[in-house]
Amino acid sequence: MTRGSLLGDGTLVADYDFYLPEELIAQQPPPERGMSRMLVLNRDSETNGEPLVSDRSFADLPSLLNPSDLLILNDSRVIPARLFARRATSRGKQSATGLIEVLLTAPTAEGNWTALVRPGKKVRTGDHLVFPDIADEIVLEAEVIGAGEFGERTIRFASIQDFYAILDQIGHMPLPPYIRRNDSTADRERYQTVFAQQRGSVAAPTAGLHFTPPILDAIAARGVEIAKLTLHVGLGTFAPLRVNRLDQIHLHRERYTLPEATATALNRARSEGRRVVAVGTTAVRTLEHCALKAETSTSGQFAPHSGETEIFISPGFQFRAVGAMLTNFHLPQSSLLMLVSAFAGRERVLAAYAHAVREHYRFFSYGDCMFIR
Structure with missing residues (x-):
């Protein structure tokens, strides 16, 4: 330091x-x-x-x-606010490209969240994202509807019955970046x-x-x-x-x-x-x-x-x-x-x-x- x-x-x-x-x-x-x-x-x-x-x-x-x-x-x-997504293909499937990290930061309206996205430069307004579970099945979908500085994006999630239950299922605890390890069950x-x-x-x-x-x-x-x-x-x-x-x-x-x-x-x-x-x-x-x-x-x-x-x-x-x-x-x-x-x-x-x-x-x-x- x-x-x-x-x-x-x-x-x-x-x-x-x-x-x-x-x-x-x-x-x-x-x-x-x-x-x-x-x-x-x-x-x-x-x-x-x-x-x-x-x-x-x-x-x-x-x-x-x-x-x-x-x-x-x-x-x-x-909340388990760190998610991993892929781009959606034209047929609503997952792209074969690498994972996109999406860190939810605050809700802005019904179904909308601000988020930090990495790699931010590759995620643009209008992109559609899909979020798979551990079995690689899509359980959540979203559209990028706005872009800010330093990787900040506004994301609109598709309507779902229990959003927080899905977060509990696929989300990771948002440990700060100075903790240099993946989150664990104990976290x-x-x-x-x-x-x-x-x-x-x-x-x-x-x-x-x-x-x-x-x-x-x-x-x-x-x-x-x-x-x-x-x-x-x-x-x-x-x-x-x-x-x-x-x-x-x-x-x-x-x-x-x-x-x-x-x-x-x-x-x-x-x-x-x-x-x-x-x-x-x-x-x-x-x-x-x-x-x-x-x-x-x-x-x-x-x-x-x-x-x-x-x-x-x-x-x-x-x-x-x-x-x-x-x-x-x-x-x-x-x-x-x-x-x-x-x-x-x-x-x-x-x-x-x-x-x-x-x-x-x-x-x-x-x-x-x-x-x-």
Whole structure:
């Protein structure tokens, strides 16, 4: 990986670089869910006398939460969104040409999806695609109806009774490209949180992967209130930043839902001065987007609703909802690293990442985590 420094004022994408040996990128989940290491980052270490970072285990998380905290989880469920297709012949059969990889990223209308297609240059608007099952029988058909940049396509699927059942049959779990192996049967369970309910993500909200039912029970037993929201992770997770400055960054829209029970819990926590702890950057982005909407509403309170967000959080952002967060370690020069830097300070975060490298923490989706308080 690349090597960066702490120089710069934080306005350039390159200011969020760091050195990461390839061997620290986790290729598999830990042997058992919940056994990850956890780096604790203290934002107020300069004033409270505590060290900037301390090395803990994820199992310690319940003891680090306050009984009055409100813990927010993202209950989005990952779909097996990576498909393999062939071009259809004029007779509706499969072409003998090579396989085309189709990674669904978000639904756009009834039967329509945006997708990343490889090899993109060979897939044009008007092409018809067929998707075979393991027996090489065609079970799904589609037409390419639009083309974007960098291999992005809009695909219209032929009407079918249960689209998601077909995805479960022929789809693969969309492991990120830095996991350099094919997905396995085990990934169907491990690349999914234990509280996943609302299907629609094409990447896991990875901070949630560490939780187990016993740890959730321990958190609840401590008196912590637990609530859920939904943000479906989309194309932005896979799309690299292709600009040089932070003020040039525009993220893709992602769909979210703030349920009534969660809006009520947030309003109650705010009125009582309680800390809101977000599990993952997806929860952070949703909460801060909804907090901005609340500011401009008549009531000034969180209200249940669904919508889309493209909020980009970088240093200088004023956090309105989140008081602490659990997050995994993020890629160099990524928008998620910028979000974490906005919350804890770029110099502190890069120093914590340097510590994590020295101590051989495991990085990215299947890696270890960091609790920022």
